[in-house]
Amino acid sequence: MSEIIPVFLGADLNCYNFARAFHEAYGVESYAYGRYPMAPTKYSKIVHFTTVPDMDNEDTMLRILHEFAAQHTGKKLYLFGCTDDYAAMIIRRKAELPEYIAPGPAADLYTTVQKKAEFYEVCDKFGIPYPTTKVLTAPVEASELSAAKLGFAYPIIVKPSSSVDYWKFPFDGMKKVYTAKSPDEAAKIVRDIYASGYPDKMILQKMVPGGDDHMRVLTAFSDENGKVRAMCLGHTMVEEHTPHGLGNHAAIVTEDTTALPLVENIRRMLEDCHYTGFSNFDIKVGDDPTDFRVFEINLRQGRSNYYVTASGMNIARLVVEKWNNGGSDCVLNRNEVFWHHVPAQVAFTYTEDKALVEHARQLKAEGKEACSLLYKPDLAWNPVRYACVLEQLRRQFKKFKTYYPKKN
Structure with missing residues (x-):
């Protein structure tokens, strides 16, 4: 599958998670562009990052991507945004990038569901509760x-x-x-x-009562015909608590997706809107275990997307093999796995639901575990990357102690 070249806008954990999925599935390396380098992709052998200071300018983006396509004619170029801003730029200008397969929603949906106020109006039509x-x-x-x-x-x-x-x-x-x-x-x-x-x-x-462990994350993939082809539910253990990272998932245990009462409502909403590409939903359950509330939809794969790949549902394969194969089957993940991008001990220490912690420990003991940054093919014979990853993981202890002190 060497004709496949993934191209990402952004250099964060979202980018690395997706690039790792492509490398696992097809052995291919990815290319990424962004305004500045970021730790998750630094010194990586599987992500070739280029700094473009004004990459958030749409004309610059088009120029860079056209130049890259001209240098890689005859290849299958897959394009993804890794932040809301980059994803929005691609959605708005996708028609001007015919060289790329860019699995994302149509531009008119951007104003319909990307903004929370308008998204809630759509939720009303499909019986999807929100706060x-x-x-x-x-x-x-x-x-x-x-x-x-x-x-x-x-x-x-x-x-x-x-x-x-x-x-x-x-x-x-x-x-x-x-x-x-x-x-x-x-x-x-x-x-x-x-x-x-x-x-x-x-x-x-x-405010919906409950801590981080009351959060759920749902990732869906819809093909070019607007059919939902895969959905994966994650039970959040703990989130990041830095001011800019608040709400980002730090550790997740995947769950039986069919157990979420809103799954069919969300599927019907996506298909009625003729949504295409990845969508990512933040959901919270209150003290009533049947009362799920949707907070928002992200018009892209989530930052923590490796929880989906780790469950056995490789997101790169979803794109390459289901985007335009004419099928209509929808796989709902039921596999359980413990995913984390902070050290496992941080996740165990700061997760409030101790039954969930014990479940994660059991999954770890059974080998059903994945840490995004601990990817052996990228760490082998790459001492600088290895040191960088260890430092990123080490710093998480101080970050949580500083910004989430109640659990010390």
Whole structure:
């Protein structure tokens, strides 16, 4: 399969996870472009990264990708964005990149489901529950954000509707998600975000009780005809807690996908929208174990996508073998595996659900375990990469001690 060349925009863990899947499946090396190098792909033998300082400029992106395609004529070029911004750029300009197979949704879906406020409107049509939500289009006085006027109690969650636009306007104290304990605090968060230049809606939500272990992640792959061909459910053990990484999965145990009551609703929604490519859903279950709430959809493979590959459902094979094969079968993963990108001991220490920890320990003992960065073909005879990976893993102990101290 040497005619296959994966090309990624971004250099983060998302990129490495996907590149590893391609290398495992077909023995091919990947190429990546981004504004700056990042630790997960540094010194890798399976990812050839090129720094392009203005890679987030769409004209630059088109030029770089056209040049790469011209240098690799006759090859099957697969193109993926590894961040919301890069994925959005590819979605918007896909028609101008005919040299590439870019499995992602049509441009019109970008405005329909990528933004949380609009996504929730689609969820309503398909009976997909989400947290009780108030949408704002501008700053308001704290008096307008009382619990009585919102219809739910404090503390509440505050976040931008469009994460793509949000990260384009950095400011001090910026976080991925905010928790407000009072109307005054909520009003200040909203005011600060709009003051940065952020142009879209803001989401205020009722907090769903429960810690990281109440989170679930669902990854789906839809072929070029809009048929959902694979779905994989993960039970989050613990998430990252740095300000910019809050909500990113650090460890996951895969579960029987058929056990999620929302699976068929989400499948019907994706197929009705004629969605194509990878979609990734953040879901939380409250104190009622039957009450699942969808938070958002990512129009790409998730950063933690190796949990899908580790379960036996290699995402590179999904793309290469199911994208345009004319089939209609949909595989729902039922295999259990313990995936982590932090040291296993960090996952065991900081996961609050001790029964889940014991289950993960058992899976590890049975050899049903995968750590994204510990990939032997990339570490063998590559001492600099080996040292880099060990340092990344070592630093996780300090990160969790600093940003998640309640479990010390």
